[in-house]
Amino acid sequence: xxxxxxxxxxxxxxxxxxxxxxxxxxxxxxxxxxxxxxxxxxxxxxxxxxxxxxxxxxxxxxxxxxxxxxxxxxxxxxxxxxxxxxxxxxxxxxxxxxxxxxxxxxxxxxxxxx
Amino acid sequence: xxxxxxxxxxxxxxxxxxxxxxxxxxxxxxxxxxxxxxxxxxxxxxxxxxxxxxxxxxxxxxxxxxxxxxxxxxxxxxxxxxxxxxxxxxxxxxxxxxxxxxxxxxxxxxxxxxxxxxxxxxxxxxxxxxxxxxxxxxxxxxxxxxxxxx
Numbered sequence: 088x089x090x091x092x093x094x095x096x097x098x099x100x101x102x103x104x105x106x107x108x109x110x111x112x113x114x115x116x117x118x119x120x121x122x123x124x125x126x127x128x129x130x131x132x133x134x135x136x137x138x139x140x141x142x143x144x145x146x147x148x149x150x151x152x153x154x155x156x157x158x159x160x161x162x163x164x165x166x167x168x169x170x171x172x173x174x175x176x177x178x179x180x181x182x183x184x185x186x187x188x189x190x191x192x193x194x195x196x197x198x199x200x201x
Numbered sequence: 202x203x204x205x206x207x208x209x210x211x212x213x214x215x216x217x218x219x220x221x222x223x224x225x226x227x228x229x230x231x232x233x234x235x236x237x238x239x240x241x242x243x244x245x246x247x248x249x250x251x252x253x254x255x256x257x258x259x260x261x262x263x264x265x266x267x268x269x270x271x272x273x274x275x276x277x278x279x280x281x282x283x284x285x286x287x288x289x290x291x292x293x294x295x296x297x298x299x300x301x302x303x304x305x306x307x308x309x310x311x312x313x314x315x316x317x318x319x320x321x322x323x324x325x326x327x328x329x330x331x332x333x334x335x336x337x338x339x340x341x342x343x344x345x346x347x348x349x350x351x
Binding site for chain 2: 110111112144145146148149150152153155156173177180181182183186
């Protein structure tokens, strides 16, 4: 299953609903293009909802890191929402759980932006 | 494809399709051998990362270079070998992705993930290419983890 994304606005925060796989190739490119497009349009409060992302490889992890740093470098914030157990485990073993701001419900994710 | 009772091998192009194909084969074979769901995921992800290394970093997508993928079942383990025809991996340049200065790097986690998921990871670079061997031991039904055979 390839990756699909859809974005929506909630109280000035952009929620990006992702589904499928974030892996080398199409999945990583879609995520990269989506975040760049949002930042280009001035949307700098971004939540990646990964509830329906069932697989991420090392390239996908790299793309999440890239999205995080790119957003931060442009004065924005990017947070992760609703990690599956597999993705959560991956972020734990790579120590990235300490880097990302990870939320488990949308309302608190939206409220957490300054 | 060449197959014996205990061993199956494939010769694959240096393409993105090979990476997905390698992962699918690993998932199917691990399931057929009776590994648990978590172990199947670990094996398939390790093979995917190995295939990424072979296609991208080894053969650099060169159309005249092939990736050889082999699965071998012994009584105690699944042994997976991935060979490329690249210049040979420089083992001294493999970073520690957990080091603070590397945490925000966008690459360099593939071998770390393989080592996290498999019981044995051996990398043998040479001028003719790199051979990667991944071993997952078959754990007993009540073993429930990595404490079983080494």
